[in-house]
Each structure stands twice: as C-alpha cells, then as structure tokens.
Amino acid sequence: MSIVTxxxxxxxxxxxxxxxxxGKGVTVPDGTLLDGMAALIDSIEAGGSSLQFVTGSxxxxxxxxxxxxxxYGGIGTVDDLGVTVEHGLGIIPKVGxxxxxxxxxxxxxxxxxxxxxxYEDSDSYHQWLQPYYSSSxxxxxxxxxxxxxxxxxxxxxxxxxxxxxxxxxxFITGGSQxxxxxxxxxxxxxxxxxx
Amino acid sequence: xxxxxxxxxxxxxLAIGTGAGGVGITEAEYNAILADIREKAALVDKLYFxxxxxxDVPADxxxxxxxxxxxxxxxEGAAEEQDISAEEALDIILGGESV
Numbered sequence: 001m002s003i004v005t006x007x008x009x010x011x012x013x014x015x016x017x018x019x020x021x022x023g024k025g026v027t028v029p030d031g032t033l034l035d036g037m038a039a040l041i042d043s044i045e046a047g048g049s050s051l052q053f054v055t056g057s058x059x060x061x062x063x064x065x066x067x068x069x070x071x072y073g074g075i076g077t078v079d080d081l082g083v084t085v086e087h088g089l090g091i092i093p094k095v096g097x098x099x100x101x102x103x104x105x106x107x108x109x110x111x112x113x114x115x116x117x118x119y120e121d122s123d124s125y126h127q128w129l130q131p132y133y134s135s136s137x138x139x140x141x142x143x144x145x146x147x148x149x150x151x152x153x154x155x156x157x158x159x160x161x162x163x164x165x166x167x168x169x170x171f172i173t174g175g176s177q178x179x180x181x182x183x184x185x186x187x188x189x190x191x192x193x194x195x
Numbered sequence: 196x197x198x199x200x201x202x203x204x205x206x207x208x209l210a211i212g213t214g215a216g217g218v219g220i221t222e223a224e225y226n227a228i229l230a231d232i233r234e235k236a237a238l239v240d241k242l243y244f245x246x247x248x249x250x251d252v253p254a255d256x257x258x259x260x261x262x263x264x265x266x267x268x269x270x271e272g273a274a275e276e277q278d279i280s281a282e283e284a285l286d287i288i289l290g291g292e293s294v
C-alpha cells in the first residue's frame with residue numbers, strides 16, 4: 001500500500017472519529033489534530049443518552065368539559081376538553097409528572113401539593129391521585145392498567161387526567177363518566193416531562 | 196420565563212401558563228389574570244363556608260361564583276357537613292381560628 005493511500009486512509013479515519021465525537025455532543029474545534037481527539041473522547045458524558053427535562057405550569061381559567069361525560073354521556077363539546085402544553089422535546093416524552101398544587105378553593109397563604117400524576121412510557125403500573133377536594137383526606141388509588149403517554153384510558157368512577165402526547169406537545173384532559181372535569185377552574189398544575 | 200394564554204377556537208380563554216405554547220402574554224398580564232382567578236377562588240371559598248353572602252361578591256362575578264359554590268356542594272357536600280383535618284382541629288383548639 002502506498003504512502004498516499006495510507007495518508008488518505010488516516011485522514012478519512014480522523015474525519016470519522018471527529019464526526020463520532022460530535023455525534024456524542026462534544027464540539028470538535030476546527031484544526032483539531034488526531035492527537036487531540038483522545039481528550040475530546042474523554043470529555044464525552046458517560047452512561048448513554050441523557051434525558052432532557054422540560055417544565056411548565058398552567059392555571060385553568062375556564063374548566064374544560066369532562067372527557068368521560070363527553071364521550072360516554074354526550075355532555076359538553078369536544079372543543080373544550082382540555083389544555084395543550086408544548087414540551088418541545090422533539091420526541092414523545094418517556095416520563096411525565098403532573099402536579100395539582102392548588103387546593104379546591106384556596107385558603108389565603110396556603111398552597112400545598114395535593115395530588116400528583118406520574119406517567120411512564122412503558123407497560124407498567126401507574127399511580128395517580130385525585131385532585132384534593134375535601135379537607136378530610138386525599139383519595140388515592142392505583143390503576144392496574146398498563147398505560148403509555150400516547151394512550152388514553154378511562155376507569156369508570158375514577159377522576160384523573162389523561163394525556164395524549166405527540167413529539168412536541170401533550171393534550172391534557174380529565175374527568176370520568178361519573179364526575180366533572182378534574183382540571184378544575186382556578187387550579188394551578190405544574191408539569192415536568194422528560195425524554 | 197415565558198407566559199402564555201390558551202384560547203379555544205371561539206376565543207374563550209381556557210388557561211394561562213408558563214412555558215411554550217399558546218399566545219404569549221406579558222408577565223403583568225399573566226399576574227393580573229392570576230390575581231382575578233385567585234380572588235374568585237377566595238370568594239368561592241368564603242361563600243361556601245358562609246363567611247360572606249352573595250351580596251358581598253362583585254355583581255358581574257355573582258353568577259359564576261354561585262355556580263362554582265353549587266358545584267363544590269355537589270362534589271363535597273355542604274360546608275357544615277365537612278370533616279375537618281387534624282391540623283384545623285388543633286388550630287381551633289389552640290385558638291388560632293374562631294368558630
């Protein structure tokens with residue numbers, strides 16, 4: 001093999017190494033020589049791909065129609081079934097948390113985390129808490145239905161929120177067949193989605 | 196931080212929030228809407244517990260506040276039927292709240 005061929009091969013390999021390093025999120029400065037690649041490789045974050053987190057909040061001004069009452073009881077309209085939050089992750093989130101932080105009818109100076117909704121993008125059990133309605137106790141139950149962020153499901157008599165996710169946003173609606181919407185007027189909800 | 200308002204197709208305001216999405220609004224606009232929301236929630240609370248009467252509610256809010264109180268009664272029962280939490284009971288016992 002000639003020297004020219006060898007040099008060409010090494011140049012190609014260097015370009016491939018630089019591209020691979022850049023693909024791992026590390027910038028390769030122009031003019032980096034081959035002996036500088038090792039340090040850049042060392043700076044690659046270990047442990048596989050990292051999750052991106054996005055957070056936000058929304059406060060309900062006009063209570064949406066109940067998802068369950070609309071689909072099962074013909075009550076309300078489809079136009080106002082929920083709120084849309086834009087996560088902008090570019091992929092369907094793998095995990096999400098929705099927290100209702102406002103008590104029904106806030107007492108001045110008191111805002112506590114009353115309920116939380118946790119999703120995982122896998123066939124696993126999930127738990128959700130109903131919005132806190134009375135001062136006696138929060139109601140808590142576990143659903144044993146597998147659920148993914150892209151799927152909506154209903155449990156008769158339950159109150160919760162349902163998420164329909166795309167790569168950029170999530171439509172959150174709530175309410176069962178037997179109750180009003182769980183996205184309550186005046187409530188503030190904080191959310192986190194990661195993917 | 197970015198603030199937004201979300202409207203439905205008919206132009207009705209559905210929600211306000213922080214983050215991406217909706218129609219961008221200023222922090223001052225967001226805080227003004229939030230203040231209204233919280234004031235209404237406080238009135239619902241007070242009317243539900245009988246601390247005020249409907250006459251104490253601004254006239255243009257009365258229909259909405261009464262509706263929300265009625266919904267709360269449907270959901271929770273009348274205020275006098277409510278159990279109180281241990282914290283509220285202790286507060287009353289220690290004189291922090293009059294009954």
